[in-house]
Amino acid sequence: MKKYIKWGIVIIVGAGLTTLGIHTFTPRENEDLAAVKDVAPTQKNRSLNINAQIIRPHLLTDELFVSGKLMPDEEVDLSFEASGKIVDINFTEGTFVKKGQLLAKVNDSQLQAQLKRLEAQMPLAEDRVFRQNALLQRDAVSKEAYEQVKTELATLHADIENVKANIAMTELRAPFDGVIGLRQVSVGAYASPSTVIAKLTKITPLKVEFGIPERYARQVKKGTNLDFMITGRLETFRAQVYATESRIDPNTLTLTVRALYPNTQGELIPGRYADIQLKREEIKDAIAIPSEAIVPEMGKNKVFVYRSGKAEPVEVALGIRTEAEVQILKGLAAGDTIITSGTLQLRKGMSVVIDQLN
Template identity: 35%
Template sequence: MKPSSALLPFLSLALLLQACGASDRKKEAESQQKAGPRPPARVDAFLVQTRSLSEQIEVPGTLVASESTEIHPEVSGRIVSLNVREGAVVSQGSLIAKLYDGDLQAQRRKLQVQLQQAQTTVDRYSALAKIGGISRQDLDVAQLQISNARADLEIINTNIRRTEVRAPFTGKLGLKMESTGAYVTPQSVLTTIQKTTGMRIDFSLPEQYIGRVQKGTWVNFTTTNDSRVYSAQVMATESGIGGATRTLTMRALVKGDQTGLVPGSFARVKIAFDPNPNAIMIPTQAIVPQARGKKVYVIDSGTVKFVDVTTGIRDSSFVQVTSGLNVGDTVAITGILGLKPNAKAIVRKVVNAPGGNRNTADTARPAGAKP
C-alpha cells in the first residue's frame, strides 16, 4: 500500500531530521575522540576521624501534683456548712463540708436510750441470775439486745460521719463549685485538692532513646512562666510504649525548691546522655540524599566510590554517621555534582588534615600531567 500524496512531505521531513541528528552525533563523537578523555574532577575532601560527641534532646513534659483529686460527698443531702477557702492549704482531715443529718442524730439519740435501757435490764437480770431468780436464757436474751443496740448505734454513727466531707490529704484547695444550701449527690463536685509538695513531671521519650534512660536518671526542665532550671529524677515508667506515638511515658520526681511550679504547667525537658568518645562526624554537605537512604562520595586511591551511610544526630554544620564509613576514609565535600561512580578524582586539599589544610593536588596528579 503506497502512502498518500498528502503524507509524502511529512515523511521526507522526518527522514531529513533523522539524517541530520545522526550526522551531529557522529561529529560530537569525533570531537570527543580528538579532545581525549575527560580530565579528573578536582574536589576538597574531609578525612574521617572520631571525636567525642555529647548528645542532648528536648521533649515536652507536664507538671503533675503528687496527689490530686476531686472532692465529692459520699451521700446525697443538703449542705448546711461549707468550709472551702479557695486557694487555701488545708490539713488532712479538715472539715470541708457538712450535710444535713438531723434525722440521723434523732435515730442516734433513740438508740442511745435503748442501749441504756438494755444495759439496765442486763444488770438487773445478772443480779437475779446469781440467786436463781431467772433462767440463764433470759439473761442471754437481754445481753443480745445490748449487742444489737450497739451495732445499730455504730451504723448510725457511720452514716453521720459520711455526711462530713473531709480533706483526704494535706493540700491546696481549688475553686468552690457548690454553695451552702445546695442539694448535692455523690456525683457533685464540691471542689478540688492538690498536694503541691513532692511534685512530678511526666514526659514522653522517643522509642530510640528508651534504653538510654533508666530509673534514677537525672533530667532538667524549664517552664514557660519561669526561667529557672529545675532538676528531676526518673522514678517510674509506663508499662508499655504508646502505639500511636511510639513513645514511652516517664515520670520524674522534682527535687529541690519547687516554689513557682503549678500542676498542669507545660515544661521543656532536657535530657543529656553520656558522651560518645568515638563518634564519626562529617560535614553536612558531604551527604547526598537518595530516594532510598543517603550516600557519600569516598575518594579511594584517586577513584570515586559511592557508599551508603546511616546518619544519627546533627548540628549546624556536622552530621553523625553511624554506619558505612571507617576512620581514615576520605570523603568529598566540594565538587560533588561532577562526580560519578568509579571515575577518577583529584583531592585538592583535605580541610581537616593534621597541621592545617593540606594541598594534595600535586601529589595526586596523574603521571605525565602538566602542572
C-alpha cells in the same frame, strides 16, 4: 555586442557562486571549541576551598526529645456522700489544706437527734447486761436470757455506729494534702452526691506524662532520668521515670511513660506542657562527626577525608545520631581530617585547600 555582455554576466555570477561554495565547505577551526580546550586544563587543575575537622574522641550523649504535660500527683472533684442543705463551708479557695481537714458540711440535725436518743439508751442496756450476768453466775436466770440482753446491747452499739457513719457522710473532708480550687456552691444550696463542691489537687510531687516511639520502648524504664523545660522558665528541671504503660498505644504507636518531679516548693502547676529531654545512653571516647559530612550514595554512607591536599572517599558504618552529630562505628579513626563543606562537589582525588580547620 549584447551577446558578449550577456555571457560576461553569466561568467561573473558563476565565478561568484563557485567562490562562495569553496569558502563555505573549506574546514576551519571551531573558535568555541578552542576556547573550551584552553579553559578545560585550567578547571581540571582548580582546587576547591573547603572546611575540615580533625576527629577527636569525646563524650557522646544519645538523647531523645519529646513533648509531654505536667499532671497532679492526685486530683479529685470533691462532693458529699449524703444529700442535704449545705450549712457550712470551712475553706478558702486556692489555699493549701491538710488531709482530714473539714471543708464543708450539710445539715445533720435529724441524725444528731437519733444519735442522742440511742446514746441515752446505752446506760440502761449496759446495766441490764451487768445484772443478768450477776444472776447467771448464781444460776438465777437462764443463759438464753443473758444472751438476749447482750444481743440487745450489741444491736444498740451497731445502731449508734450506723448513725455516726451517716453523720460522717454529711461532712466533706480532704482525702489528701493539696491545694483546693474554686468552690462551686454556696451556703444554703442543696447538695447531692453528684454536686461538685470544689477540686482538690496534690501538686507535690508532680507527674510528667509523655509518649515515646515504640522503637525506644525497651530503653526507657523505671529509674531513667530526664530533664524538662517549661515555656517562660529558663531553668531545667530534673525528673525520674517511675512507671510505664503495660502496652503500646495501637493508634499512636507510642508507649506512655510517667516520671515524678518533687516540686517541693510548689513552683510548677499541673496542666502545663513540657519539652522533655531523655538521655538514654552516654558513650565515652566516641568517634562522632557532623551530620553534614555524611554523603549517602547507593545505599551506603561515605565521608571525604583530607589526605595530602586531596579528597579521598571513605565508606563508614554509622551508629547513633544526635541533633548535630553521627557516631562512626567503622571507617574512621581519631586524628583523621574529614571534610565538612562542599561534599557534593567533591570527587575522588580532587585537589582541596582548607580554609578553616576545627
